[in-house]
Amino acid sequence: xxxxxxxxxxxxxxxxxxxxxxxxxxxxxxxxxxxxxxxxxxxxxxxxxxxxxxxxxxxxxxxxxxxxxxxxxxxxxxxxxxxxxxxxxxxxxxxxxxxxxxxxxxxxxxxxxxxxxxxxxxxxxxxxxxxxxxxxxxxxxxxxxxxxxxxxxxxxxxxxxxxxxxxxxxxxxxxxxxxxxxxxxxxxxxxxxxxxxxxxxxxxxxxxxxxxxxxxxxxxxxxxxxxxxxxxxxxxxxxxxxxxxxxxxxxxxxxxxxxxxxxxxxxxxxxxxxxxxxxxxxxxxxxxxxxxxxxxxxxxxxxxxxxxxxxxxxxxxxxxxxxxxxxxxxxxx
Ligand code: A3P
Numbered sequence: 001x002x003x004x005x006x007x008x009x010x011x012x013x014x015x016x017x018x019x020x021x022x023x024x025x026x027x028x029x030x031x032x033x034x035x036x037x038x039x040x041x042x043x044x045x046x047x048x049x050x051x052x053x054x055x056x057x058x059x060x061x062x063x064x065x066x067x068x069x070x071x072x073x074x075x076x077x078x079x080x081x082x083x084x085x086x087x088x089x090x091x092x093x094x095x096x097x098x099x100x101x102x103x104x105x106x107x108x109x110x111x112x113x114x115x116x117x118x119x120x121x122x123x124x125x126x127x128x129x130x131x132x133x134x135x136x137x138x139x140x141x142x143x144x145x146x147x148x149x150x151x152x153x154x155x156x157x158x159x160x161x162x163x164x165x166x167x168x169x170x171x172x173x174x175x176x177x178x179x180x181x182x183x184x185x186x187x188x189x190x191x192x193x194x195x196x197x198x199x200x201x202x203x204x205x206x207x208x209x210x211x212x213x214x215x216x217x218x219x220x221x222x223x224x225x226x227x228x229x230x231x232x233x234x235x236x237x238x239x240x241x242x243x244x245x246x247x248x249x250x251x252x253x254x255x256x257x258x259x260x261x262x263x264x265x266x267x268x269x270x271x272x273x274x275x276x277x278x279x280x281x282x283x284x285x286x287x288x289x290x291x292x293x294x295x296x297x298x299x300x301x302x303x304x305x306x307x308x309x310x311x312x313x314x315x316x317x318x319x320x321x322x323x324x325x326x327x328x329x330x331x332x333x
Contacts, residue, residue: 023058026054030054036198041203047211048205049206056120057123060122060152063127064123067136067156069158070139070140070156071159071160071161071250072159073139075141078169078174079232080163080235081163083232085111085112085115085141086106086114089111089139104270107279107281110293111276112288112296113288115139116288117143117289121287146160146216146219147215159225159250160228161228161246162228164230167199167318167321169302169303171305172309174195175190175308196309196313209321210324214325216229217329217330240265282294282297
């Protein structure tokens with residue numbers, strides 16, 4: 001199938017609105033908003049979701065129990081999730097798979113299939129996905145805020161890695177991403193102003209951005225579950241240092257010998273945007289969460305918002321985030 005054809009398929013978390021009676025009862029009591037295509041979003045535990053995702057979250061909250069050595073990668077969509085998935089997979093499994101750029105699973109599969117989303121993939125239309133057979137440490141990903149994840153992790157010291165990115169680049173990245181989907185599905189354009197208005201109002205899937213970031217930042221200070229708080233911009237600026245920080249946190253620090261022999265650099269090269277986006281597997285095909293592999297790779301880097309947002313839009317977004325984060329110790333400069 002052509003990669004461009006794959007973009008016609010909406011993601012799993014939007015696609016199918018078949019929900020249980022229990023979920024139906026729940027969502028009828030929740031605050032709701034229409035998105036730009038007329039689909040309804042519901043606010044569950046402080047974040048906005050399509051009905052399918054609410055159902056998946058209920059499935060997850062009822063049935064998922066973390067193992068002590070599970071690793072959960074959390075992020076707001078478009079914050080560098082794909083990169084974090086690839087890096088974590090490569091770091092954790094570096095003794096199992098050679099990082100010699102010949103036979104590594106990341107060369108033949110998309111990062112989203114190797115580290116699957118809980119609420120946007122595994123638990124969609126599946127009350128109890130079989131996760132027991134997965135080898136330890138199991139790697140999962142989520143776009144849920146910490147408070148929604150929390151109960152399922154409570155009895156386990158499993159680790160959470162959160163990656164965040166400047167809201168302005170997140171917004172522009174999301175606009176490009178949704179534009180591709182909407183253009184193919186509905187054959188119409190998706191104005192940037194609409195994404196901007198959604199971000200200012202807060203009602204968009206997995207939003208509001210600033211509430212989610214704060215939920216993980218607070219947790220990274222409290223430490224009831226170990227949370228490593230990472231920033232996309234720091235990963236771009238100092239990738240070696242950030243990958244070593246990730247490995248330290250996950251309890252698999254790089255040895256001196258590995259550092260000397262260039263293992264860190266090999267992992268970074270393997271997981272680089274240039275390398276991943278040029279692989280055949282990522283130019284075609286659809287991930288298990290229902291999104292074309294190619295849609296996860298675009299330009300990358302820091303500051304693309306300057307090419308799209310007006311100064312006034314940028315100021316409003318910065319002010320909104322600053323207001324939410326006031327007093328927390330977290331700042332986006
Ligand atoms: P842009 O749209 O700004 O280019 P997510 O993975 O959370 O969906 O985020 C997607 C963003 O991360 C996109 O940003 C994409 O280009 C960028 N990205 C994807 N893979 C990357 C990688 N290996 N290294 C750096 N950035 C990457």
